Amino acid sequence: MTGENDPFVQLQQVTLTYGQGEKTVAALGETNLKIGKGDFVALVGPSGCGKSTILKLVTGLITASSGWVFVAGREVGAEPVRVGMAFQNPTMLPWLSIRDNVMLPLKIVPPFRQQFRAKRKTEFRDRADALLKQVGLAGFGDKFPWQLSGGMLQRASLCRALIHDPQLLMLDEPFGALDQFTREELWAIMQDLWMTRRPTVLLVTHDLKEAGYLANRVCVMRARPGRIVEDCHVDLPRPRTIEMTYEPGFVSLTQRLRELIVSARAPDAAKTEVPA
Numbered sequence: 001m002t003g004e005n006d007p008f009v010q011l012q013q014v015t016l017t018y019g020q021g022e023k024t025v026a027a028l029g030e031t032n033l034k035i036g037k038g039d040f041v042a043l044v045g046p047s048g049c050g051k052s053t054i055l056k057l058v059t060g061l062i063t064a065s066s067g068w069v070f071v072a073g074r075e076v077g078a079e080p081v082r083v084g085m086a087f088q089n090p091t092m093l094p095w096l097s098i099r100d101n102v103m104l105p106l107k108i109v110p111p112f113r114q115q116f117r118a119k120r121k122t123e124f125r126d127r128a129d130a131l132l133k134q135v136g137l138a139g140f141g142d143k144f145p146w147q148l149s150g151g152m153l154q155r156a157s158l159c160r161a162l163i164h165d166p167q168l169l170m171l172d173e174p175f176g177a178l179d180q181f182t183r184e185e186l187w188a189i190m191q192d193l194w195m196t197r198r199p200t201v202l203l204v205t206h207d208l209k210e211a212g213y214l215a216n217r218v219c220v221m222r223a224r225p226g227r228i229v230e231d232c233h234v235d236l237p238r239p240r241t242i243e244m245t246y247e248p249g250f251v252s253l254t255q256r257l258r259e260l261i262v263s264a265r266a267p268d269a270a271k272t273e274v275p276a
């Protein structure tokens with residue numbers, strides 16, 4: 001599932017420059033990327049190499065300075081595509097219950113928006129409760145955000161990202177603020193959600209173990225200007241387990257990714273550590 005022949009997402013000769021005049025930042029040099037429907041691709045690389053910029057281009061939040069971005073066979077923005085998103089900080093509306101927070105996209109995104117009132121509300125509640133159960137939050141739907149831990153809120157935010165059956169799921173360091181054990185628990189949950197629903201996923205992460213555990217492909221980026229320098233396929237069976245991450249094949253994958261990133265960060269490679 002490399003997306004070579006019939007890509008769901010395609011960046012073709014895309015460049016992106018922020019700003020104007022003397023204050024321009026060449027965030028992305030010429031970038032090509034094809035992602036097949038239902039694939040899971042991770043973007044890794046040093047800070048500032050353009051990972052979030054790619055997410056913004058694919059969701060249509062920003063427009064390419066040159067080149068083309070296609071989603072579902074059309075230029076991005078030409079056709080409505082259901083997108084789910086989760087970020088490092090799972091911002092929830094504090095005055096809504098967890099269930100109502102999870103149901104929020106159904107109130108906003110067509111065609112659910114039109115069906116939300118009376119007719120399908122019970123069905124939508126059941127859908128939210130089933131998702132909450134799948135991530136281990138059965139019985140927490142009536143709680144409020146302040147009553148949940150960071151890990152629980154991130155689980156709820158994954159439910160919110162998936163409640164409207166998105167075709168595209170954008171994950172920007174969603175597990176970055178969690179402790180290692182909670183993070184590993186959430187990898188398993190994320191994998192389970194992806195295997196049962198199969199959205200096309202783009203994950204931005206600094207955690208190479210996370211990239212290797214979750215993704216089918218890991219794209220390594222380099223900065224100034226940002227570009228993809230390596231596209232590694234992860235040939236591990238599913239469902240993957242934490243134990244697999246200690247096996248020689250997985251360890252050599254993360255070592256290789258690490259080396260690529262360290263060389264991509266040169267000459268300032270010594271300033272900060274890249275988690276292995």
Ligand SMILES: Nc1ncnc2c1ncn2[C@@H]1O[C@H](COP(=O)(O)OP(=O)(O)OP(=O)(O)O)[C@@H](O)[C@H]1O
Pocket residue numbers: 018019025026027045046047048049050051052053054226
């Ligand atoms: N709105 C903006 N205006 C100007 N420059 C920007 C803007 N957004 C990002 N940049 C610059 O573009 C480059 C790429 O940024 P981007 O956020 O895509 O990188 P990243 O790889 O996601 O970084 P990080 O890992 O630190 O989140 C960086 O040099 C950044 O400073």
